[in-house]
Amino acid sequence: MALIVQKYGGTSVGSIERIEAVAEKIIGFREKGDDVVVVVSAMSGETNRLTALALNVMEQPTPREMDVLLATGEQVTIALLCMALIKRGCGARSFTGGQVRILTDESHTKARIREIDSNLILTQLEKGDVVVVAGFQGVDEYGNITTLGRGGSDTTAVALAVALSAAECQIYTDVKGVYTTDPRVVQDARLLKSITFEEMLELASLGAKVLQIRSVEFAGKYKVPLRVLSTFEEGEGTLISLEEEIDMEDPAIAGIAFERDEAKLTVAGVPDVPGIAYTVIGPVSDAGIEVDVIVQNAGVEGTNDITFTVKRAESDEAKKILDKIAKSIDAREVVLDKKVCKVSLVGVGMRSHAGIASRMFKALADENINIQIITTSEIKISVVIDEKYLELAVRALHSAFELGDPDYGKNPNQA
């Protein structure tokens, strides 16, 4: 008997059959005695259909009207899911973002939630109904419809969980949870039972995209236990919780993230003067290119090299910008290497366990993998290496830090 908030994404409610399956799942929780608040996204494809309509009218749709348009997507899903629940004899009631007063600021298409009136939902739960809320949307103080931007439904779910002091916020997706690394690369990748918010943030931003970063930050800030689990398969998924709740005996490393399609740019022989890093990197950022790992090595002769990585698709544009700058600051040359990737070890345990870095470098050296760049943070060590070694490096590290599933291969039903 607990109050739980569940969120089902577009794929989970992508057809009438899937909506019916979600209804069955919800009823399972009701039968265990839980109070359930459900947040749903638009059926997969619907948001794209609506966006295409708008783009047919104008190239840059008016944000306020875009929100009015897109908000219909989730509204369709809440109605259909309630029907599926009611058909099965389970009381249910749908609410748009506006109806439960998910109050946001006025930033159309990327609004931020300010507060939620939980009374209406609590009253409805007391009547024994499942409450189904449209994700991704709210209203500003003037009653205008707003939307929360990418991953907005996750944010709605977490915000509702906070407002309702829910025991848990469950995010249903098409994966079983968070793994030590991508199971497509390492066969015995292990499903993590739990992970800290900080680790999740690093893993998510490094490519293990299961949850929207914003909702993880939000849940972490308000200390709402967040669980990622599969809509389509049974299982407990992965619990994302506070550091203190994680068993200190857990391994130091939570997982290995990696990013393909990186490119490395080196501006060689730049003058060693204050502000030079900004002179070089500023114009690249200003052009809307996301700059990732940055290292600067002071050389011996009064000049140095600045190296950083960008997405491969944006690397040619970055190179052009840098060529101009190089000329103006009299740098020696700009070198673009499109064949690199990034591999990162993530774990809050790094803080208390010494020697993680050297163990990492040794594992890579044992495989003759040359490290081009190293960067570290409190809970993460990243290396940039030749992309051809990506899988080899991930597997070597996964094995070196004993992250593998000890039961791998024993259970034929295992993912």
Added chain:
Amino acid sequence: MALIVQKYGGTSVGSIERIEAVAEKIIGFREKGDDVVVVVSAMSGETNRLTALALNVMEQPTPREMDVLLATGEQVTIALLCMALIKRGCGARSFTGGQVRILTDESHTKARIREIDSNLILTQLEKGDVVVVAGFQGVDEYGNITTLGRGGSDTTAVALAVALSAAECQIYTDVKGVYTTDPRVVQDARLLKSITFEEMLELASLGAKVLQIRSVEFAGKYKVPLRVLSTFEEGEGTLISLEEEIDMEDPAIAGIAFERDEAKLTVAGVPDVPGIAYTVIGPVSDAGIEVDVIVQNAGVEGTNDITFTVKRAESDEAKKILDKIAKSIDAREVVLDKKVCKVSLVGVGMRSHAGIASRMFKALADENINIQIITTSEIKISVVIDEKYLELAVRALHSAFELGDPDYGKNPNQA
């Protein structure tokens, strides 16, 4: 410079191209200095698509959730129309039924409007914007989304015109207005410049379906001038107004309505006792069959015949019910004639012009058309005749009452 409310139906906004054309039309009124409030329906086909989704989930969708679902249709249109206006430099702002507080009762899928808060709209008009409101929908006092049922967008438009004291409520459709009769039957049918609410009610209910009856009643009750006109062609359309505003020199007859696919049922030789009409007709009505023209002729020998018409598609079911009743009341027989139709003359002028009926009967007699049933009301005379004479009868009456367009054939652009 006037405040006008315009309503565009599903066909008028059925594609992006049509929405753009509607935007152009609205801008034309703005440029003349009018304040414009626009009510739109869902894009044609959208309501059917949504209904199909719901029916895939459950045979009899929960009314409350059906309303949540269907209300998205109009919400999509208001957003797209506003974008089309804004792209053309015309300020515009969309509102759902709930956002402008179209307060209804709680009868989901067939709600009635109780009141409208006109302040929000008036404030927006003062800013110079076109206000675009989703038709067909409202909210009840608890904030639940309701819909107004068939023709609901017409009702929204009229209700807004009443609440805003609009100078006129314009209903844009795919016809040029109201004709003296169906132009497909009578080539020189004349587009009426004006017609009274009462006449419009009779014409609408008799088959000339241009406007929903409910919205005409509503407009008549609150004395809002209503105009029916074409989205796709230029023209003044037909003004529906109060009787006193109609020129007394106008012809006595406004138009000729007719109904095909009627069937006539006669229960012959029923006992001539009080309440017998109810005994016979009650069970037919109770079965949900709409009974139209009813006549009862007392015979000479203490028995009489009761005759009435129903829709042909429901006549077999009605016959079955009547056969049982006939047995129980010892009537002689039940006769079903599936080959009848109804033709009606409509006009408030009947009240002041004598001899309309006899002129009608003579016109039919001149064509050797046998009248099977006659019924009259203050502003209407209906006859039931053999269906094979339908077109002949309508043309004969149209000519006898000189309803034809005197300019017919002179203007090549005329409909």
